[in-house]
Amino acid sequence: DGGITQSPKYLFRKEGQNVTLSCEQNLNHDAMYWYRQDPGQGLRLIYYSQIVNDFQKGDIAEGYSVSREKKESFPLTVTSAQKNPTAFYLCASFRDTPSYGYTFGSGTRLTVV
Amino acid sequence: AQSVTQLDSQVPVFEEAPVELRCNYSSSVSVYLFWYVQYPNQGLQLLLKYLSGSTLVESINGFEAEFNKSQTSFHLRKPSVHISDTAEYFCAVSERNTPLVFGKGTRLSVIA
Numbered sequence: 001d002g003g004i005t006q007s008p009k010y011l012f013r014k015e016g017q018n019v020t021l022s023c024e025q026n027l028n029h030d031a032m033y034w035y036r037q038d039p040g041q042g043l044r045l046i047y048y049s050q051i052v053n054d055f056q057k058g059d060i061a062e063g064y065s066v067s068r069e070k071k072e073s074f075p076l077t078v079t080s081a082q083k084n085p086t087a088f089y090l091c092a093s094f095r096d097t098p099s100y101g102y103t104f105g106s107g108t109r110l111t112v113v
Numbered sequence: 114a115q116s117v118t119q120l121d122s123q124v125p126v127f128e129e130a131p132v133e134l135r136c137n138y139s140s141s142v143s144v145y146l147f148w149y150v151q152y153p154n155q156g157l158q159l160l161l162k163y164l165s166g167s168t169l170v171e172s173i174n175g176f177e178a179e180f181n182k183s184q185t186s187f188h189l190r191k192p193s194v195h196i197s198d199t200a201e202y203f204c205a206v207s208e209r210n211t212p213l214v215f216g217k218g219t220r221l222s223v224i225a
Contacts, residue, residue: 096210101159
């Protein structure tokens with residue numbers, strides 16, 4: 001079955017360490033997105049990519065980096081410059097046709113101690 | 114720029130009672146509208162979406178939402194809720210081929 005896989009589901013890191021969250025899709029979708037979710041804040045856009053080897057900053061890109069070397073993969077690195085990295089991170093992909101819509105992964109909960 | 118306002122952060126309701134979760138949006142162009150549901154520590158599941166055509170859209174589990182362009186609203190309704198509907202609900206908007214913009218969410222608690 002096609003879908004989006006985020007791994008790991010839970011991640012613990014020490015303060016000051018970089019960490020990379022994985023997002024893989026086998027839906028053949030061109031566009032992929034990273035959102036951050038905090039209680040009471042909804043989902044806020046970190047980065048997105050509409051084609052391979054190209055990506056754009058979202059509303060809260062500071063302290064994060066991404067790459068899009070393959071259509072299927074869109075990893076997110078949380079760097080030590082991110083001041084408050086503990087959050088729930090959601091990856092999504094998008095297709096325009098035949099049915100306009102977004103598919104979400106199951107998320108990664110990152111805790112920095 | 115687009116924005117979404119979910120007017121209620123928490124909505125408690127008794128089982129088998131009706132519920133309405135309110136959503137207003139702002140945008141200068143035509144938009145696509147979505148409602149998603151999230152259970153604890155899970156991703157988002159699409160409930161329903163409005164792209165064009167009939168302003169009333171329905172989901173397979175009894176929810177419906179009506180697109181009201183003049184009031185820039187897309188409220189979600191269910192005539193009779195079940196315990197299993199307890200979850201967080203997100204309204205989202207996008208212009209064609211742009212990222213989704215989300216509201217802050219409404220936590221629906223169904224009381225037995």
